[in-house]
Amino acid sequence: MTERLSARGTIALVTDDFTELELEAPTPTKEYAPDGPLSWQGYDASRARAAERTGEEESVVCGRATIGPTAAVLIAFEFGFLGGSLGERTGDRLESAYAYAREHRLPVVSLIATGGSRMQEGMRALTQLQRVARQSALTREAGLPQLAVLRDPTTGGGWATLGAGADVILALPAAQVGFAGSRVRPPDADPAAYTAESQVATGAADAVVHPEDLRPTLTLWLELLTNPATEPAPPPPALSASPTLPATGREAVERARAPRRPRADAYLDAYFTRRTTISGDRVGGGTDPGMLCGFGEHDGRTIAYAAQLGTPTRPAGYRTATRLIHLADRLNIPVLTLIDTPGAANDAEAERQGAGTAIAALFTAVATARTPVTTLLIGEGGSGGALALAAPDNTWATPDSYFSVIAPELAAAILKRPEEQIQATADELRLRPQDLVELRVVRGISGPLGGA
Known part of the structure; x- marks a missing residue:
């Protein structure tokens, strides 16, 4: 299994120029309830411990980065923060990041490591997937590319939205990738089916990329996908060794x-x-x-x-x-x-x-x-x-x-x-x-x- 890097450790793999987005605090009409929408006992304390342990306020870090010569919006999941799970605050951050990308005409690169939706917020957490799907669709309609890097693990709704919904999907070696996480699969499930390599073999992802190759790989992809043109491609010259056309x-x-x-x-x-x-x-x-x-x-x-x-x-x-x-x-x-x-x-x-x-x-x-x-x-x-x-x-x-x-x-x-x-x-x-x-x-x- 590939080394499990933090969000900022993964960001450092792909860029030296990262500025975290300044996200607005909740409005008075959208204050977060104590212990979340389900009043899950101890939830706020769990969040506080996760913040102290990781140094992050939420399970995603969103910012503007330069990867090679190309500016992009970078979304990095922090698995150490409650398993990189998606909650309502995560959805707020993701929505803001996508809106910023469209406003500034920037591609979106997601560095994903998540166990899925946050149980302590119940269905309110699960509906964040709808928000993410809508933001991804709006960004697609705006003609902006979306790239995903699947880290270990990438499961649940994070895989089924940000991951599988991207235009180009790269994965780190041996990363656990699948809709079903390791604790909810059938006991006789073949673990090899839930790997980055298996997802590439079945056509669900494009390539496995080693960590040291991640920056040049993303650099090339971003340069190529942000270079539109209107003129048709000229046909290549024939490489034929035959000086004449076939007689019959x-x-x-x-x-x-x-x-x-x-x-x-x-x-x-x-x-x-x-x-x-x-x-x-x-x-x-x-x-x-x-x-x-x-x-x-x-x-x-x-x-x-x-x-x-x-x-x-x-x-x-x-x-x-x-x-x-x-x-x-x-x-x-x-x-x-x-x-x-x-x-x-x-x-x-x-x-x-x-x-x-x-x-x-x-x-x-x-x-x-x-x-x-x-x-x-x-x-x-x-x-x-x-x-x-x-x-x-x-x-x-x-x-x-x-x-x-x-x-x-x-x-x-x-x-x-x-x-x-x-x-x-x-x-x-x-x-x-x-x-x-x-x-x-x-x-x-x-x-x-x-x-x-």
């Missing part, structure tokens, strides 16, 4: 399937000076290693990317790409998509995971995005599983690519043609890059051949 449909397919043909990671490395990734579909479907999504810097501006890696795309991959496009759209960041898949995964497990609904959601996200989307077809473009990632009217192709309503082999099988007619079928499908230009499926061919 069969040649186009063979070149797109060639093992040594440049893949998405090579394009991303050449295109971005630095980049980072998001991971996971946020609905328990896990991750898809065949889909890379994230944000990077190209010519001094931020561009979001969703890139297929040449494998059949799984529902988690489509949902992660959808999540990326929604986030980029909200933050006014242009999107680049790279298409390279033989098609959507069509095994039974993919169907059980909702392949159709996942693809439909991505089609909708691309079609309705207000931020510009640019697409480059870099390899195989297999049917709707590839088209879902394509920008209407702003898709380009490389010389080593093809796009087809169906793979030639499958088309021949459906038409009950013999194997020797697959080549002729590929030609009839008109799937070569130059065919796609003529059919107005793509705008042009990227690279020296097309001059995109």
Whole structure:
């Protein structure tokens, strides 16, 4: 289990420039009742002991900080203060911090360590989650990014609002993360399911970050997510080694399937000076290693990317790409998509995971995005599983690519043609890059051949 740092100890990990917000005292109409709203005997004494032990007045510390070059509102939980629990005063502080972030147009970074809602305040404590959820929603609508760092432990409503509701979710190694705390789980529950690593594996969090890497990681994320732009992303130049376009449909397919043909990671490395990734579909479907999504810097501006890696795309991959496009759209960041898949995964497990609904959601996200989307077809473009990632009217192709309503082999099988007619079928499908230009499926061919 990772070392349990105090709120201010965690703040010191990420910034040397922190100024605590001056929060207004309760108005006369909102004086806190002795021993809380339930008149819980000894509650005020417990709070006093917690304050003396931690040096804090409440379970959260809120302030303005500079992380790298970016100013942000920082919210840090003090687990030593009644288990970092949320009460009415906690809600007051969180609401004030979010309001300050919106007023000053600042991103919000939450360093979470909490056991959940405060029992001594009963339902009044639990309803603070509604306040937090509303403040998070208002901040989202204002186009401001929210990042969360999950410390040990992050459980209950703190995980279900500030944590899981953030745009980017990072976690410290071996931190306990889950809605159910350790004392309320079934006795036979697998403890490994309630860890930061498990949450990343199931797609509920983006990455595990070691404490020494937390500052540079947050610095990069904040720089990338606070750099909006209105111009579309330029398509990357083709990395093709082929000086000519394919002469036949069969040649186009063979070149797109060639093992040594440049893949998405090579394009991303050449295109971005630095980049980072998001991971996971946020609905328990896990991750898809065949889909890379994230944000990077190209010519001094931020561009979001969703890139297929040449494998059949799984529902988690489509949902992660959808999540990326929604986030980029909200933050006014242009999107680049790279298409390279033989098609959507069509095994039974993919169907059980909702392949159709996942693809439909991505089609909708691309079609309705207000931020510009640019697409480059870099390899195989297999049917709707590839088209879902394509920008209407702003898709380009490389010389080593093809796009087809169906793979030639499958088309021949459906038409009950013999194997020797697959080549002729590929030609009839008109799937070569130059065919796609003529059919107005793509705008042009990227690279020296097309001059995109």
